[in-house]
Structure formats: structure tokens, C-alpha cells
Amino acid sequence: MPIQTIGILSPGDMGQAIAAVLNQNGLKTIAALDNRSERTRQLAAVANIQDVGSLTQLVIESDVVLSVLVPEAANLVAEVISNISKPILYVDCNAIAPQKVISISQLIESVGGTFVDASIIGPPPRVPNRTRIYASGKQASQLLQLRDHGLDVRVIGDEIGQASGLKMTYAALTKGLTAIGTELLIAAHRLGLDKQLWDEVSSSQQELASILTRSIPSMTPKAHRWIGEMEEIAETFKELGLTESIFYGAADVYRLVKETSLGKETPEECDRARPLDEIITILSNEAISDT
Incomplete structure (x- = not known):
């Protein structure tokens, strides 16, 4: 047709x-x-x-x-x-x-x-x-x-499910990594160790530093959409007999970001040139877990 x-x-x-x-x-x-x-x-x-x-x-x-x-x-x-x-x-x-x-x-x-x-x-x-x-x-x-x-x-x-399975496993890596990176950078900021951590990551994990520098600034206005995606990934892994906890945790990270001023921006409003350290400072000041 x-x-x-x-x-x-x-x-x-x-x-x-x-x-x-x-x-x-x-x-x-x-x-x-x-x-x-x-x-x-x-x-x-x-x-x-x-x-x-x-x-x-x-x-x-x-x-x-x-x-x-x-x-x-x-x-x-x-x-x-x-x-x-x-x-x-x-x-x-x-x-x-x-x-x-x-x-x-x-x-x-x-x-x-x-x-x-x-x-x-x-x-x-x-x-x-x-x-x-x-x-x-x-x-x-x-x-x-x-x-x-x-x-x-x-x-x-x-087979129905193959394309979606590819998405789930790929996004588990990319968006899961972004969630982990976001939370650990916030933790380092609250410990007063953000510069020291970033210097080490930039030196010993250059590719990872490059990935986080790109992925975190573009994530914040989309965090509200990624909550559900992480939950879908969790259910996918659970169905396969694997732990779903990692990805429910990633969903929680995006839930925190969603409630910040950066999370409330639309993609059109987001300043893509905003430095990563400024983003982490804002998230650290505004992201509060109720758990």
C-alpha cells in the first residue's frame, strides 16, 4: 500500500x-x-x-x-x-x-x-x-x-517486541548512565568535591566526561518524559528475570529533576549553552527527595 x-x-x-x-x-x-x-x-x-x-x-x-x-x-x-x-x-x-x-x-x-x-x-x-x-x-x-x-x-x-526490546536495552544504557551521572555529580557537589571529582573523571574517564557534558544539559527539559521510560525498562528487565531496581532508581532521579526549575523548562526554553557545573549547582540546590 x-x-x-x-x-x-x-x-x-x-x-x-x-x-x-x-x-x-x-x-x-x-x-x-x-x-x-x-x-x-x-x-x-x-x-x-x-x-x-x-x-x-x-x-x-x-x-x-x-x-x-x-x-x-x-x-x-x-x-x-x-x-x-x-x-x-x-x-x-x-x-x-x-x-x-x-x-x-x-x-x-x-x-x-x-x-x-x-x-x-x-x-x-x-x-x-x-x-x-x-x-x-x-x-x-x-x-x-x-x-x-x-x-x-x-x-x-x-516478531512484535523486537524493536521495542532494542529500545529498552539501548535506553537502559544511555539514559540509565545519564541518571547515574546526574546523581553522582549532585552528590559530589553537596560533599564539596565537585571540582575534584570532575578533574579526576576528565583525566581518567575522558570519554565518559564527554558523554555527560553532552547528555545532562539536554536531559533536563525531557526528564518528565524519561520517568515513564525508565519504569518501562524496569518492567522489561523484571520480565526477563533480572533486577528492576536499578531503573526504578533512575526513574526517581528524573522525578527529582522534573520538579526543579530546569525540569520545568520546555526544550525550546532550555539554554543548551548552560555549563554543566551550573546545571549541577541548580539541581543540587533544588532537587529534594521525599523518600
């Missing part, structure tokens, strides 16, 4: 950037913006995403729906979509556990829809060759059409 119109759920930071790439490369993207925030509407307008109002109209007009949501919304939105009579090619791009993806696929397929499991690795695709979309499932090859429209899509298998 040729793909011409793509429904975006939802045009936040990632969804908006994906839509912009598709629009620039010859496809039409639409979104259901009824009752959405002014920020979401502005993001959609910047990317030339057309507002069709309701989810029902989005499904009616779409050849494929890309679900790019915060993890906790994935199930609820899929349930709403499944109650709309038109069968749809539904691509779940959310950072959720494989067992949850399998459940959503069964829901979509039970009403005649087609389901593809997908995971996004990398930042919003505003710069070419930095973002990959991995796909799995028996119909995953249908998504390869988007390679002709600016997206790096890679099919990795025919």
Missing part, C-alpha cells in the same frame, strides 16, 4: 521533527489537535502538520498512524484508535516494554488493523543520519517506504 498521508500521535518534540522531515520529502502529515496545548499547536504549525481536529478524523484520513507518545499514554490512545471503525496501519514508536507492545498489537489486530513495532533511537531527526527508526513485525517492511522520504528505517525482525 503506498503511503501518502501519515497521522502523527503526537506532534511533540520528536513527533513534530519526524513530521517535518516527511513533509519536506513529499508526504502529508496530519494531527488531531482538539484540546491540545498551545505549545503543541505551535510545534505542529512550524512543521506544517495539518490539523484534522479529532482522532476519528485522523484515522479516516491516514494511510498510517505513527504513535509517538509519552509511555503512559500508549495503551489509552491505542484503545481509542481501536474503537474507530476503519482498519489502520498502526506503528507504535513508543518507549514501552515489549510485553506491553505485544498487548497493544493484539488490540489493534483484533479489530482488523495492521501493527508494526518500532523504536526511535537518537534525537529528533533535525540533523540527517543521527536518528534511526527500527521496526519489527510481519508487516514491518511496509515502513521501509519512509526511507524514500527522509527517515532512516531499519527492519530487524518479524
